[in-house]
Amino acid sequence: MVVKAYGAYAADKPLEPIDIERRAVGAQDVQIAIAYCGVCHSDLHQVRSEWGGTRYPCVPGHEIVGHVTAIGSEVSRFKVGDTVGVGCMVDSCQHCSPCDEGLEQYCANGFVATYNGPTQHAPGHTLGGYAQSIVVRDKFVLKISHPAEQLAAVAPLLCAGITTYSPLRHWNAGPGKKVGIVGIGGLGHMGVKLASAMGAHVVAFTTSESKRQDALDLGADEVIISRDSAQMAAHANSFDFILNTVAASHNLDAFTSLLKRDGTMCLVGVPEHPHPSPNVGVLIFGRKSIAGSLIGGIAETQEMLDFCAEKGITAEVEMIPMQDIESAYDRMQKSDVKYRFVIDNATLANS
The missing domain is CATH 3.40.50.720 (NAD(P)-binding Rossmann-like Domain)
Structure with missing residues (x-):
């Protein structure tokens, strides 16, 4: 499935509208229409290859909130219409000691990052949440129980x-x-x-x-x-x-x-x-x-989301349209945001 996204083709190129291909929904997959995506400072580091090793085109975004639009034949935890989230990981080996302990972020064989991680699907690396939709293995999808009006402010919980x-x-x-x-x-x-x-x-x-x-x-x-x-x-x-x-x-x-x-x-x-x-x-x-400390495992991330829903905790956010991402990056470098930018992914339709 071809969807609209924002990505960069090189470290010295700005983020721009691009079309990307999402894989077909497999037996253990969940397809998600992305409503909101938080903007993390690591997005900027990665897209500009400040940490090195960035694969292009790079589509950042690992603070994803959206709704399930399709599920695979073996998926039982989710149904179409569910409100869900995706954080910094979309896969891990699932057989090493850390994975067995629910600490996928410390996977001995390296977890697969939501973007810039290795994958067998085109283009050979994962593409993140600055896009209209995403397909993710069900084990790495999280349930969100915050009310609808808080969902934009929930997105940064998936990383920050x-x-x-x-x-x-x-x-x-x-x-x-x-x-x-x-x-x-x-x-x-x-x-x-x-x-x-x-x-x-x-x-x-x-x-x-x-x-x-x-x-x-x-x-x-x-x-x-x-x-x-x-x-x-x-x-x-x-x-x-x-x-x-x-x-x-x-x-x-x-x-x-x-x-x-x-x-x-x-x-x-x-x-x-x-x-x-x-x-x-x-x-x-x-x-x-x-x-x-590095992020958290999937079970702990779900625990955190449930804790925040119970306590009424969300991030303090400023919503932006996708088209303002470069100016948001500039402001983020100057610490000119209280405290997290969140993209309204519906604005991608205007790209």
Whole structure:
């Protein structure tokens, strides 16, 4: 099936209207008409090959919300008309230890990304959610139970939501825990919302005084201006867990020194240039840890969506037509969005 999409033919070319071919619906497949697709910073990195290895044409998009339009003969979990989502993965080997444990994001043989991943179908790599529809293996399709009027704001949960939820759950954020969230952007604003909903005492770190009230409005109990050494020093050795969402190179010691003994700081942003080497003494003398986390498995992503539906949690979004994607990328690079762009995929009909 040929559908309209937006993609780029080279790293130095803008995203433009293109026609792409979606595979026929197989026995275990679900066909989805895409209503909304979130815009992730990794979309920009990939389409401009800033991480290298991008295959072209590149059609980004891995924060997908839509409705089922067809199912394969062996599909029982979904029916036509269901509201569903697709995140960062559309397949994995399904037979390694991580896959067996429901941790497909750590598949020993490499999960298949929603776009730019290897596939036997034309053009030889996956094409993402900046398109009218998509066909996905049923095991990688998620049920969405939020009300219809919230669906655009649900889309970023498929990446920004699970990227922050998974480490918060893994390190047991909850009542009695002091949790820091570094950075109040697309990821960080979800981290604040989720940690607050889990019952933790949430402290937001930002470099900008102008974001103080925003962070409080999102659910933070306290806000620290990280450039203020006195504010930082006042919280030394007091955090159980810090979720660091900043994807720019910075001094990690400023935050590890705030951890309690046995505390952990988890990184979820990949900087263009490496962080300065941390002070090992800070870690050794407090048995502190610096860790990392990658999105979440399918079961945990479903858990996150159900948790957010129960708690009424969505992302803070700005809707754009597909035709404004290049200007959205420019604004995203300047952090000029609160807090996530979401594409109205119905506008692709005008391409």
